[in-house]
Every structure is written in C-alpha cells, then in structure tokens.
Amino acid sequence: MFDPKALDDLASRLAGAIPPGLSNLKEDLEKSFHAILQGALGKLDLVTREEFEVQKAVLAKTRSKLEDLEKRVAAMEAQILDKADL
Template sequence: MFDPKAIEDIATKLSGALPPGLSQFKDEMEKSFRAILQSALDKLDLVTREEFEVQKGVLAKTRSKLEALEKQVAELEKRLPVSTDQET
C-alpha cells in the first residue's frame, strides 16, 4: 500500500498548482486528486520500502546459502572416484 501521507502531499501540491481563477474549486479538486491518485497507485500493486528491504534481505541470505551449497557440491564431486568406463 502506498503511503497515505505521500498521496496527501501530492494532492495538495496539485491543487496548489491550480490557476488563481480555479481556487474556489481547490478543496473539491484536492479530494478528486487524492481519489484518483489512490486508485491509480492501488492498481500498480506496489510494495512498501520496508517490504522491499525484507525481500532484499531474504534474497541475499538465499544467495549466500546457494553459494555455500554449490561449493559443498563441488567438494563432494572432487571426492568421487574417477571412472574410466563410459556408459552408453
């Protein structure tokens, strides 16, 4: 979910950018901007920075484990007897 405070700030900036002749519609426009932004951002299926950082940590840990397992497999393969017979 997108930060509601950020949506509020963007809506306020957009309504503040309205020409002076439209200032009478400022509150109504700000509510409309907020609703449109929220709807558009909800459709994007975004993750929060916190969720992203958690997944980044999980990925780093998984990558580290994978590298350790690859190293372990390579060591075990070195210990296997070399076969001169080829199977067909």
C-alpha cells in the first residue's frame, strides 16, 4: 500500500522540524508521528499502483467497447431510418 521507507522518512522529517529545545523528545515524537501517519494512511483505503494500472487498462478496454457499440447502434438507427424513408 504505502512505502514504509517513505513513511519513516516523513516521520523523521517531522521530528526534525522540532525546535532544538525539545530535541530530547525527538525519538519519542518520531515514533508517535510514525504511528499516527500509519494509522491515518491505513484508514484511507488506498490501492497500489499495480491495482490502479490494472483498473486503468480495464477502463480503457471498456471505453473502447462502448465506442464500438455506439457506432453499431448509430449504424442500425441510420439503417432503420433509411428503410422508413422508402
């Protein structure tokens, strides 16, 4: 789902933004940030890039089929109108 290394890096950068006077709390805050971020991201119901790409391909294929069907329906409608004019 979410790259653990990126999560660690983000938690570390957040902890790095702590004012120098609170540097003794840095390690505890980094762990807290990590837990909070992991919990929040877990609730987002995200998909992996691979799952996204698969769905993107399915959508493209479906869109192509829909366009073909629209053309066929338009041709059938034109054929019906031509017969009605005779």
